[in-house]
Amino acid sequence: MPELPEVETTCRGIAPHIEGQIIKQVIVRQPKLRWPVPETLNRDLTGLCIQSVSRRAKYLLFSTASGTVLLHLGMSGNLRIMSLDQAAGKHDHVDFVFTDGTVLRLNDPRRFGAVLWTTKPAAEHQLLKDLGPEPLLSDFNGELLYSLSKNRKTAVKSFIMDSHIVVGVGNIYANEALFMAGILPTRQAGKVSLARYQKLAECIRVVLQQAILQGGTTLRDFVNETGKPGYFQQRLRVYGRAGLPCVSCNQPLTEIRIANRSTVFCPNCQR
Structure with a gap:
């Protein structure tokens, strides 16, 4: 998608x-x-x-x-x-x-x-009025994530993929941002500190900006307006790399399912 x-x-x-x-x-x-x-x-x-x-x-x-x-x-x-x-x-x-x-x-x-x-x-419009903030704009930050996460037991990966919390953090980018932030995707959203949410918000922004500069992620069916595929897949560090060595510590990456979505992480670098 x-x-x-x-x-x-x-x-x-x-x-x-x-x-x-x-x-x-x-x-x-x-x-x-x-x-x-x-x-x-x-x-x-x-x-x-x-x-x-x-x-x-x-x-x-x-x-x-x-x-x-x-x-x-x-x-x-x-x-x-x-x-x-x-x-x-x-x-x-x-x-x-x-x-x-x-x-x-x-x-x-x-x-x-x-x-x-x-x-x-x-x-x-009914499709837009209840959406969360844009992740590339200033009203999205770690303080917002922290305030919305209080008492939430859902996995932090599912939390940041909720379009009522923030829009546009799809599965691929959630995997990548959590790895960059060093946060275990299964950690309960309500048990992530403010400091770590501040880092995660910045990582979400960086990952999305990098993907935009690269033209988007190469998905099977996606082409841009000229009919060419995106190229961000060349820079993916965890998504689609289950079992391969972590780019940071060389330990094998683990794949699980969270909310029926493929979730890849490094059990050594993420906590």
């Missing part, structure tokens, strides 16, 4: 191509995505200018003077910029056609993505 760095990479990649563009037409070939594509989407968007492209959690937001498009890539979706004369493929479900002849095309083989429209402030 594309995670925050992949979505941020896509956001940065498509923004220069569609900001300031006027929508000529929206072609919906498959309206049955995770939630139905609004039947009036073409009528609602035709003639509107994309004023800005941004990201909230794993949602892309296309802002116009009349409202906002919320787009989610789902499990395996991707967006590409192309010309209108390029034939649509089997899983090319939605095209945003602009007056200059370019097209923003959503490809979504598993149809878990979404294209929605709201005329209300995007932050008030």
Whole structure:
């Protein structure tokens, strides 16, 4: 599944191509995505200018003077910029056609993505209003994690993957950040000290920033806006390396399941 760095990479990649563009037409070939594509989407968007492209959690937001498009890539979706004369493929479900002849095309083989429209402030949308802070912004810090963790018995890995606590810390990045912070993923969230949460918050930020710079993690189905895979996998230190030597102490890495998600850690370096 594309995670925050992949979505941020896509956001940065498509923004220069569609900001300031006027929508000529929206072609919906498959309206049955995770939630139905609004039947009036073409009528609602035709003639509107994309004023800005941004990201909230794993949602892309296309802002116009009349409202906002919320787009989610789902499990395996991707967006590409192309010309209108390029034939649509089997899983090319939605095209945003602009007056200059370019097209923003959503490809979504598993149809878990979404294209929605709201005329209300995007932050008030039911999918966004209860989300936690962005991990790359200043309102996310160790003090926040510590205050929210009090009396929580859930594993700290599950805690930081909760989108009501902080958005965008997917499984891969949770593994990597906990390793960087030296925190055992099974430790109860309520038993992590303030100092360690301060370090963990910074490690989450660093891991995500590194992934964004590398173009996101190479997942099987993920490609960025040019169709190229991300390259952060080259720098993974624990995820996907179960049984291999720890990069810090050379001891074998251990793999377990937490909330049914693969969890890899070093029992020597993490406590």
